[in-house]
Amino acid sequence: xxxxxxxxxxxxxxxxxxxxxxxxxxxxxxxxxxxxxxxxxxxxxxxxxxxxxxxxxxxxxxxxxxxxxxxxxxxxxxxxxxxxxxxxxxxxxxxxxxxxxxxxxxxxxxxxxxxxxxxxxxxxxxxxxxxxxxxxxxxxxxxxxxxxxxxxxxxxxxxxxxxxxxxxxxxxxxxxxxxxxxxxxxxxxxxxxxxxxxxxxxxxxxxxxxxxxxxxxxxxxxxxxxxxxxxxxxxxxxxxxxxxxxxxxxxxxxxxxxxxx
Numbered sequence: 001x002x003x004x005x006x007x008x009x010x011x012x013x014x015x016x017x018x019x020x021x022x023x024x025x026x027x028x029x030x031x032x033x034x035x036x037x038x039x040x041x042x043x044x045x046x047x048x049x050x051x052x053x054x055x056x057x058x059x060x061x062x063x064x065x066x067x068x069x070x071x072x073x074x075x076x077x078x079x080x081x082x083x084x085x086x087x088x089x090x091x092x093x094x095x096x097x098x099x100x101x102x103x104x105x106x107x108x109x110x111x112x113x114x115x116x117x118x119x120x121x122x123x124x125x126x127x128x129x130x131x132x133x134x135x136x137x138x139x140x141x142x143x144x145x146x147x148x149x150x151x152x153x154x155x156x157x158x159x160x161x162x163x164x165x166x167x168x169x170x171x172x173x174x175x176x177x178x179x180x181x182x183x184x185x186x187x188x189x190x191x192x193x194x195x196x197x198x199x200x201x202x203x204x205x206x207x208x209x210x211x212x213x214x215x216x217x218x219x220x221x222x223x224x225x226x227x228x229x230x231x232x233x234x235x236x237x238x239x240x241x242x243x244x245x246x247x248x249x250x251x252x253x254x255x256x257x258x259x260x261x
Contacts, residue, residue, distance in 0.1 A: 026062065026083050028052060033063035033100045035139045044140070047147050055154040057092040057112045058085060061143055066101035072258040075099070076106040080254075086110055096130070096146055098261070105134070108256035114247045116157040117150075118164040120171070122257045125149050134261035164245035 028048035031041050044061065052058045067075045076097040080086065086093040092111030098104070107126055109117045117125070129149050133142035153163045161167045249255045 026060070026079075026085065028059065029061045029143070031061075031063050033065050033098065035063055035098075035100065036143075040140045044143050044147065047144075051147060051151050051154065052087060055116075055151075055158065056087050057094065057116065057154070058087045059147065059150055060085065060093060060095045061097075061146070062095060063098040063100065063139075065099070067099040067104065072097060072099060072104040072106035073108060073256050076108040076256070076258075077252065077254050080108065080110065087112075094150065096143070098134075103261050104258065105131075105261045106256055106258035108254055109247075110254050114249055114253075114255045116153050116162055117255070118162055118245055118247045119255070119257075120165045120168065120245055121153055121163040122255075124163070124168065125153070126257065131261050166245055 027045055029041055029045040036044070048059050048061065062076075062079060076095055079097070080091075080093060080095060085091070085095070088111070090111030092113050094107070094109045094113040094117055097106045097108065105126075107117070107122050109122075125146065129145050130142050133139075133145060156163050156167065165171050247255045
């Protein structure tokens with residue numbers, strides 16, 4: 001009986017490993033996975049603390065080895081709630097969470113963090129800035145970039161225009177490769193197709209040696225006149241469709257995104 005109790009206790013402890021690897025109190029940057037050295041953690045922690053105090057919203061980074069197959073988004077919410085994290089009465093926070101075993105990530109916001117980090121803002125900061133560095137295992141650069149871009153978000157929100165679809169100057173712009181294809185290659189392909197069609201139509205034509213061959217024996221007799229326009233100029237104005245922005249907040253007051261890196 002005692003042996004069964006011991007085995008059950010061991011299994012319970014193993015299930016609780018993700019929580020046990022963290023300290024009693026979390027810092028702004030908690031590297032439980034050990035992917036950074038002490039100097040890196042100190043620099044990042046000081047930077048995160050300065051941003052948090054300046055904009056009255058905690059910005060945090062947490063890494064662990066494994067979360068035992070939990071959902072990254074829900075696990076991050078649990079960390080925030082279990083450790084009573086967040087700035088002020090609204091518990092304002094933005095947390096970047098990494099679980100190294102299966103390379104899971106989550107970016108979760110609460111309180112004022114929901115205002116600063118819109119859905120579009122979360123997509124941009126992760127997909128464009130952070131995830132490419134995480135994919136290369138450049139963790140320090142990824143976290144530094146996360147803090148830098150987040151500070152820009154905070155400043156933009158302080159000025160009354162949070163980073164979103166309507167305030168993103170790059171939203172809707174084509175990449176340089178696509179622009180080159182549209183402005184250079186596509187016109188060349190169209191011109192080549194048109195010239196090819198004209199060439200095929202002219203294969204049956206034979207050049208006459210004298211102008212009289214183009215006039216009938218009865219002479220020229222006009223029976224009908226008709227104006228034909230060979231070209232038409234048409235002006236069009238693009239009507240922009242405003243896409244919806246904002247932040248999708250769940251029933252517990254959190255917003256976020258998660259995935260693999």
